[in-house]
Amino acid sequence: MMATNRKIPEDEPGEIEALLPWYAAGTLDPRDARRVEIALAADPDLVRQYAAIQEEYTETIHLNESLGAPSAAAMHKLFAAIDAEPARAPQAASTSLSKRIMGFFAGLSPRTLAWSTSLGAVLLLLQAGIIGKIMMEQSGGTFETASYQQEPAREAAPAPAAPRQRSAAPRAATRSLAPASEAVLFVRFKPDAQIADVTALLARYHASVIGGSGDLFRLQFAGKQPGEAAAVVSDLQKEKIVALAVPAQ
Amino acid sequence: MQVLYGRHHVRVFRFGLRLVRNEQLAEDLISEVFLDVWRQAGKFEGRSAVSTWILAITRFKALSAMRRRKDAELDDEAAAAIEDTSDDPEVSVQKKDTGEALRKCLTGLSQEHREIIDLVYYHEKSVEEVAAIVGIPENTVKTRLFYARKKLAELLKAAGVERGWP
Numbered sequence: 001m002m003a004t005n006r007k008i009p010e011d012e013p014g015e016i017e018a019l020l021p022w023y024a025a026g027t028l029d030p031r032d033a034r035r036v037e038i039a040l041a042a043d044p045d046l047v048r049q050y051a052a053i054q055e056e057y058t059e060t061i062h063l064n065e066s067l068g069a070p071s072a073a074a075m076h077k078l079f080a081a082i083d084a085e086p087a088r089a090p091q092a093a094s095t096s097l098s099k100r101i102m103g104f105f106a107g108l109s110p111r112t113l114a115w116s117t118s119l120g121a122v123l124l125l126l127q128a129g130i131i132g133k134i135m136m137e138q139s140g141g142t143f144e145t146a147s148y149q150q151e152p153a154r155e156a157a158p159a160p161a162a163p164r165q166r167s168a169a170p171r172a173a174t175r176s177l178a179p180a181s182e183a184v185l186f187v188r189f190k191p192d193a194q195i196a197d198v199t200a201l202l203a204r205y206h207a208s209v210i211g212g213s214g215d216l217f218r219l220q221f222a223g224k225q226p227g228e229a230a231a232v233v234s235d236l237q238k239e240k241i242v243a244l245a246v247p248a249q
Numbered sequence: 250m251q252v253l254y255g256r257h258h259v260r261v262f263r264f265g266l267r268l269v270r271n272e273q274l275a276e277d278l279i280s281e282v283f284l285d286v287w288r289q290a291g292k293f294e295g296r297s298a299v300s301t302w303i304l305a306i307t308r309f310k311a312l313s314a315m316r317r318r319k320d321a322e323l324d325d326e327a328a329a330a331i332e333d334t335s336d337d338p339e340v341s342v343q344k345k346d347t348g349e350a351l352r353k354c355l356t357g358l359s360q361e362h363r364e365i366i367d368l369v370y371y372h373e374k375s376v377e378e379v380a381a382i383v384g385i386p387e388n389t390v391k392t393r394l395f396y397a398r399k400k401l402a403e404l405l406k407a408a409g410v411e412r413g414w415p
Contacts, residue, residue, distance in 0.1 A: 018391040021398070027375045052414040056401065059351040060370035066352075070262040070276045075254065078280040082250065082287055188255055216255030243259060 020050050024057045065192060069243040072233070076246075183224040183232055184248040188216050193241035201239060205232070218248055254283055257300060260372060261307050267367050268311040268360060278314060282307050297381055304372060305382045308364065315360075347410055354404035362397035369394060 016039040022028045023036040040046055189198055202208070202219070211218040221232055229247040236245035261282055266275035285306050293302055355366065368374045368382060379394075380387045402415055 013392065013395040018395055021369050021394055022376060025370055025373055027369075027373055049414045052402075052412045053398070055347065055351060055412070056355075056366070056398065057370045059348050060355060060366055062348065063352045063355050064263050064267070064367060064371040067263045067266050069259045070279055074258070074262070074276045074279040078254065078283050079250075081280055081284050085284075085287070186251070186255070188259075191259075216252065244255070 017046065017049065020046070020053050021057070024050065024053045069190070072237075072244060072246050075244070181225060183221045183226050183229040184210070185219050185221065185229060185232060185236070186216055186244070186246050186248045187219050187236060187242060188244040189241050190243045197241050201241065205236075216244075250283070250287060253286065253299070257303050258283070260300070261303060264304055264364075264367060264372065265307050265311050267363055268308065269315055274314055274318075278307060278310050281310050285310070297378065300372070301374065301378045301381055304368070304374070308382055347412075350405060350408050350410045351401075354401055354408060357404055358397060358400060361393070362400055365390065365394050366397050366401075 016036055019028060019032055019036055023033060028036065040050060205219075206222040206224075207219045208222065209217050210220045221229075224232055226247075233245045233247060236242045258279055262275055262279055265278040265282075266272060269275055269278065282303065286303060289306075293299075355363070358366065365379060365383065368379045374382065376387050376390050379390045383390065385393070399415060402412065405412065
């Protein structure tokens with residue numbers, strides 16, 4: 001039986017009509033997306049409704065993005081709670097670790113993945129020169145990119161799909177090339193942050209990307225003592241493009 | 250865990266905030282949700298995306314938090330926390346900006362309708378994923394979203410915005 005595009009009983013959506021919101025969001029499988037495309041090509045009423053849906057889609061994103069982000073207190077509260085949890089025995093997770101990591105990345109939405117990987121790649125590229133310079137200037141300093149998986153698996157319990165490490169603070173996320181005398185923070189930029197704004201911010205703060213994972217970056221602030229980290233956090237929290245800033249030490 | 254948190258906490262916060270409509274409550278939800286993620290990680294079987302699993306936990310926690318509070322109290326706070334008190338949908342009638350009216354009406358939907366619209370449009374969840382998060386059949390997901398959109402159109406119409414649908 002052919003799918004109908006329009007409402008059948010007065011109050012029920014037609015089969016294709018019901019799929020339009022997912023078509024707008026790009027989350028239909030290719031077969032259904034093709035069915036919607038064919039229907040849209042033949043039905044002006046459906047096209048009109050689709051235009052209304054695109055407005056709803058845009059404004060829903062706009063509304064949600066305007067809600068801001070939680071304060072750093074939420075993160076501190078969480079990791080304090082995790083610290084208070086009874087320690088668990090290590091489990092044989094190593095064999096399925098890579099599979100879970102792959103599952104984790106497969107589970108990210110295309111939009112999230114595109115943003116975080118593209119920005120991360122560009123940032124790390126931009127920062128490569130600075131990092132290299134620092135490495136040359138600071139003999140004895142070693143650099144290793146962030147790798148949560150490579151942390152000592154002292155409590156490597158099974159994770160949902162991402163590697164799960166029980167560390168209360170992000171301090172062990174990377175082995176920093178930074179001398180102990182410079183402030184290091186974890187910083188997350190807002191999803192709508194422009195790369196130009198991010199690089200300008202890094203320059204303004206004399207900050208270098210020394211690691212990170214996903215959209216959480218580990219930044220080192222030249223000329224700032226570890227004791228000044230709180231002040232840097234306070235300054236960063238006033239920046240429009242910063243969603244999260246917490247000390248990494 | 251930091252990676253998981255860094256990647257998902259903003260969306261968890263926003264989803265929770267749209268449900269409970271109270272910023273402090275939404276912040277409290279974050280630590281509850283991720284603590285549950287931490288505790289239950291071993292039970293996650295990878296049949297759904299991590300974000301789907303986390304949003305399902307968030308929804309459960311949000312609804313539990315809402316049940317713990319009186320509805321009337323929540324409604325009062327909702328107006329103060331999210332909506333501009335001077336702007337109910339009717340008043341925004343004169344608003345030239347359809348987008349602004351739309352956003353205003355999106356906040357005026359019921360919790361059931363808000364969550365389904367957010368899950369599909371903002372959190373990019375498929376029919377199957379929404380069904381898993383909300384715990385309803387896939388056909389109900391489709392019809393519920395359709396009714397949410399109809400309600401939205403009614404609110405917009407009441408606000409003087411005609412979009413040619415329905």
